[in-house]
Every structure is written in C-alpha cells, then in structure tokens.
Amino acid sequence: xxIKKIPNLSVDCVVFGYDTDTKSLNVLLIKRYLxxxxxxxxxxxxxVLTGYxxxxxxxxxxxxxxxxxxxxxxxxxxxxxxxxxxxxxxxKNPKDLIWIKNENFNLRTITIAYYFLLKxxxxxxxxxxxxxxxxxxxxxxxxxxxxxQIILEAYEDxxxxxxxxxxxxxxxxxxxxxxxxxxxxxxxxxIEIDNRNFRRKLINKKYIVSLDEKQVGVSKKPxxxxxxSKDVYDKMFQKNYLISI
Amino acid sequence: xxIKKIPNLSVDCVVFGYDTDTKSLNVLLIKRYLxxxxxxxxxxxxxVLTGYxxxxxxxxxxxxxxxxxxxxxxxxxxxxxxxxxxxxxxxKNPKDLIWIKNENFNLRTITIAYYFLLKxxxxxxxxxxxxxxxxxxxxxxxxxxxxxQIILEAYEDxxxxxxxxxxxxxxxxxxxxxxxxxxxxxxxxxIEIDNRNFRRKLINKKYIVSLDEKQVGVSKKPxxxxxxSKDVYDKMFQKNYLISI
DNA sequence: CTATAAAGCGTCATAAAGACGCTTGATAAA
DNA sequence: TTTATCAAGCGTCTTTATGACGCTTTATAG
Numbered sequence: 001x002x003i004k005k006i007p008n009l010s011v012d013c014v015v016f017g018y019d020t021d022t023k024s025l026n027v028l029l030i031k032r033y034l035x036x037x038x039x040x041x042x043x044x045x046x047x048v049l050t051g052y053x054x055x056x057x058x059x060x061x062x063x064x065x066x067x068x069x070x071x072x073x074x075x076x077x078x079x080x081x082x083x084x085x086x087x088x089x090x091x092k093n094p095k096d097l098i099w100i101k102n103e104n105f106n107l108r109t110i111t112i113a114y115y116f117l118l119k120x121x122x123x124x125x126x127x128x129x130x131x132x133x134x135x136x137x138x139x140x141x142x143x144x145x146x147x148x149q150i151i152l153e154a155y156e157d158x159x160x161x162x163x164x165x166x167x168x169x170x171x172x173x174x175x176x177x178x179x180x181x182x183x184x185x186x187x188x189x190x191i192e193i194d195n196r197n198f199r200r201k202l203i204n205k206k207y208i209v210s211l212d213e214k215q216v217g218v219s220k221k222p223x224x225x226x227x228x229s230k231d232v233y234d235k236m237f238q239k240n241y242l243i244s245i
Numbered sequence: 246x247x248i249k250k251i252p253n254l255s256v257d258c259v260v261f262g263y264d265t266d267t268k269s270l271n272v273l274l275i276k277r278y279l280x281x282x283x284x285x286x287x288x289x290x291x292x293v294l295t296g297y298x299x300x301x302x303x304x305x306x307x308x309x310x311x312x313x314x315x316x317x318x319x320x321x322x323x324x325x326x327x328x329x330x331x332x333x334x335x336x337k338n339p340k341d342l343i344w345i346k347n348e349n350f351n352l353r354t355i356t357i358a359y360y361f362l363l364k365x366x367x368x369x370x371x372x373x374x375x376x377x378x379x380x381x382x383x384x385x386x387x388x389x390x391x392x393x394q395i396i397l398e399a400y401e402d403x404x405x406x407x408x409x410x411x412x413x414x415x416x417x418x419x420x421x422x423x424x425x426x427x428x429x430x431x432x433x434x435x436i437e438i439d440n441r442n443f444r445r446k447l448i449n450k451k452y453i454v455s456l457d458e459k460q461v462g463v464s465k466k467p468x469x470x471x472x473x474s475k476d477v478y479d480k481m482f483q484k485n486y487l488i489s490i
Numbered sequence: 491c492t493a494t495a496a497a498g499c500g501t502c503a504t505a506a507a508g509a510c511g512c513t514t515g516a517t518a519a520a
Numbered sequence: 521t522t523t524a525t526c527a528a529g530c531g532t533c534t535t536t537a538t539g540a541c542g543c544t545t546t547a548t549a550g
Binding site (some may be wrong): 006008009033054056058059060081084085086087088108110112122150160161163164165166168185189191205241242243244245 | 251253260297299301302303305326328329330331333353355357374405408409410411413434436443446450460486487488489490
Binding site for chain 2 (some may be wrong): 511
C-alpha cells in the first residue's frame with residue numbers, strides 16, 4: 001500500500017526538551033548538509049526542525065505525532081498546534097532553493113507548526129538515524145528555511161501558555177523538588193523568582209502532592225520530593241476569570 | 246493577469262461583531278442554498294463562514310484580510326490566526342459533498358482559520374452581495390462543513406485572549422462608558438461582574454482616559470465617556486509575569 | 491567537628507480583589 | 521414644580537495574594 005503525500009502541506013515540530021540538571025530549555029534539531037561534488041564546495045550546512053508532508057489519510061495532529069515518533073520513538077507527549085506558516089517566499093532563500101531542488105520539494109509549501117514538551121533525557125540521540133542534536137533556546141545555531149522564526153514564535157507561545165496552564169510539569173520528571181519547578185520557570189521565562197515566596201505558593205496548591213521521599217545522592221540537605229496531580233487539578237478546574245488587562 | 250488559487254488550501258474567517266446596544270456577541274455568516282432542479286428538493290440549506298482559497302502570491306494573513314474586505318469592505322480590523330483545520334474527513338458529510346461537487350472544490354482542503362473583531366454596526370449587511378447575517382454566538386444556526394467547530398474554537402480562544410489583552414476595545418466604539426466595557430466582558434465570558442468593583446478597577450488604569458463628554462439621549466443619569474489609549478498601554482507594557490497555575 | 495550551601499519556616503508590609511452600603515443626578519411622570 | 525425612578529458613581533471594610541527579607545535547619549564535604 002502506497003501512502004500519498006500532500007505535496008504542498010507539511011507539519012513542522014518544535015521539540016522542546018527541558019534538562020533539569022543544567023536547567024536549560026532545549027530544542028531538538030537535525031542537520032542539513034549538502035556539498036557540490038564537482039567543486040568540493042559546501043552548499044548547505046545548517047540545522048532544521050523535523051517535519052514532513054502530511055499524508056492524505058491522516059489528520060494534522062496525527063501527522064505531527066507521527067513525525068515526533070519517528071524522530072524520538074515517543075508517543076503521548078504534550079503537543080500543541082500553535083501556528084500555520086505559509087508565506088509565498090518562506091522557502092526562497094538560496095540555500096533552501098538548492099535543498100528543495102535536491103529533495104524534490106514543492107515550492108509553495110504551507111507548514112502547520114506544532115510544539116512538543118518533554119524531558120531532554122527521554123530522547124536517545126545516540127544511535128538515532130536522524131542524528132538529532134539539542135540546542136539551548138538561547139544559543140540556536142544557523143537555521144534553514146524559516147525555522148528560526150518558527151522556533152521563536154513557538155517559544156513565545158510557550159511562555160504565555162506556561163503562565164496559565166500547568167504545562168511546566170510536562171517538562172519535569174514525575175518526582176520533582178520545589179526548586180526544580182522554580183528553575184524551570186526561571187529558565188523559560190528568563191526571570192528571577194524569590195524562592196521562599198515561590199515555595200509557599202506552590203506548597204499551598206492542593207494538586208502539588210508531597211511524597212514520602214527525599215532527594216538522594218545530593219551533597220547538601222536533600223529536598224522534599226513532590227508530584228503533580230492532574231486529577232486534582234482537573235477537578236478544581238480553577239478557571240479564575242481574572243481580567244488582567 | 247490570472248490569479249492562481251491553491252486548490253487544497255483556504256482561509257476561513259470567523260467575524261465576531263459586538264453589538265453595544267443589545268450586548269450581544271455575534272458571528273457573521275452567509276447562507277448556503279442548493280435545490281435539485283428535477284425533484285424540487287432542497288439539497289443544502291444552512292450557513293457557513295466566509296472563506297476562500299489562498300492565492301499563489303499572497304501570504305495567509307493577506308488572504309484572510311482579502312476575504313474580510315470582500316465581505317465587509319473593511320480593512321485594518323483586529324485579526325488573529327488561531328488554528329488550522331485539516332482532518333481528512335472534515336468536508337465529507339453528505340451535504341458538503343453535494344456542495345463541493347457543485348462548486349468544483351478539492352476534497353482534502355486544509356483551512357487556516359482566523360477570527361476578526363469589530364462592531365456589528367460597522368458592517369452594512371443591506372445591499373451586500375453575500376447576504377450575510379449576524380447570529381448570536383449563543384444561537385448559532387445549522388452550519389455547514391466543520392464550521393460549527395471552527396466557530397466554537399475561535400470563541401474559546403477569544404475568551405482566553407480577552408482576559409490577557411485589551412482586545413475588548415476592538416469590539417467597542419471609540420467612546421464608551423465603563424458599563425459598556427463591563428457588558429462586553431459579561432457577554433463574552435458569560436459571567437457576572439460587580440459593577441462598583443469593576444468600575445474602580447478600570448478607572449484606575451492610566452490607559453482608560455476620561456473624556457470631557459457624557460452620554461446624550463439617555464433617559465437616566467448620563468454616564469461618563471472614556472476612551473482607550475493604546476499609546477499609554479503600549480508604553481506601560483505591563484507584562485506582569487504572574488504565574489497563575 | 492566545623493564550614494557550607496541549599497532546604498525550609500516565619501513575619502511584616504503592600505496591593506489587589508470581593509462584598510456591599512450609600513449618595514448623586516438627569517429624566518419622565520405626576 | 522415636585523417627586524419617583526434607576527443607573528451612575530463614591531466609599532468602606534474584609535480577605536487574600538504577593539513581595540521582600542530575616543532566620544533556622546540539616547546533610548554532606550573536608
């Protein structure tokens with residue numbers, strides 16, 4: 001059975017991975033490389049997001065999940081479709097034209113951009129055929145197509161979203177310390193938070209559940225471990241309609 | 246010069262219009278009607294959003310603005326791209342198939358959905374070739390394609406957005422009373438707000454500017470008129486990073 | 491056994507939000 | 521001219537959330 005691709009429609013996936021140890025929000029990218037055989041000249045040498053054409057028989061969401069699974073092997077990862085990119089000139093800089101010609105792409109391609117949230121360590125980049133690489137959101141390499149723009153817009157959306165919804169826990173391990181959560185917020189938002197106030201605020205939330213466990217293998221006073229209870233959160237459904245304009 | 250349409254890509258526009266008098270949030274829809282000539286049977290009789298195929302040489306944003314302008318004559322209206330809809334089966338219920346065949350549409354069409362915010366009275370629906378009609382968001386008619394879903398998702402996005410950004414003023418006339426703003430919030434969010442507290446809060450905002458003018462032609466104590474100063478708002482740029490999870 | 495540094499508790503001040511009583515004032519009806 | 525009406529608009533009190541910051545606790549390294 002042959003699967004038919006829609007030639008002018010693709011999904012692109014911004015895979016955000018948070019590393020609790022280095023406190024770094026990272027993006028997973030794959031290399032794009034092409035050299036001229038005659039002249040021994042490097043034509044394309046940069047990084048891009050993973051993406052692929054949408055198949056005729058799949059939804060956009062399925063398409064994005066498929067791309068993520070092929071890259072990482074992971075399923076059931078937090079996913080958000082955040083924007084469609086489709087300017088007529090979005091793939092028309094010289095390097096992209098060379099690349100597209102090489103890959104037989106269609107010129108005017110609309111891409112539906114998604115972002116995913118996971119833990120950096122959950123992806124095994126060793127022995128991965130795509131040779132993906134993590135880059136800190138603050139130190140992105142040279143990017144192909146309009147992928148820099150896509151990543152930055154995904155990041156902006158993520159910043160707003162993490163203030164409203166408990167998506168921060170998608171980036172953290174199941175068991176975490178209060179400081180882990182604080183570090184994650186600080187890394188993503190680029191702000192400093194007072195630890196004592198943050199601690200009080202979080203501990204008072206009913207959906208932040210204290211475990212009978214502490215950190216092990218740390219050289220300082222070990223911290224209390226907590227988990228996030230999505231059940232409790234959903235039951236509270238604390239849509240506090242606070243008009244903050 | 247011929248303009249080439251992209252056959253499988255369209256934009257759809259959810260036009261939200263707020264009516265200050267009736268305190269109603271409305272959606273602008275156009276009728277879809279088709280009857281069988283032989284059997285005198287009504288094949289399609291419902292409403293749809295305005296939308297059209299994207300042209301080869303225009304951006305998605307331009308495409309949406311073009312559709313809005315053709316329908317309403319208006320430009321420079323608040324616009325937001327909020328989601329792409331592209332399920333393989335999104336246009337496959339019987340009525341849509343009949344309609345599509347009639348209109349020579351492509352089957353698997355991805356649509357980039359936008360919503361616009363304006364005042365109901367700014368659109369002249371008399372003598373309009375599209376015969377558009379306003380429907381309250383709470384009393385939508387039977388809708389074609391997947392347009393009910395698109396409208397409801399636009400509405401959800403609008404609800405969240407209006408809590409964070411001063412887009413409420415896109416829906417109100419330039420000069421408004423405090424109660425106008427409150428009514429708009431109440432209509433959109435479906436909540437009750439205490440007038441005295443709301444009034445205090447709003448009047449204290451520096452970007453809510455009191456005018457030397459009052460309501461005229463009302464049979465009760467006329468209310469003070471205000472305007473929204475986007476300049477002041479932008480200068481403050483009060484991105485209060487309040488983590489409200 | 492002592493220094494270290496993070497974990498964690500407590501206090502105070504300030505600001506925002508919610509509840510609600512009461513006054514003001516323009517108009518229409520008496 | 522007076523009076524009833526009703527929304528506009530002001531003020532007060534309480535509660536809660538937040539921010540700033542001092543201080544104690546505790547496990548480990550040296």
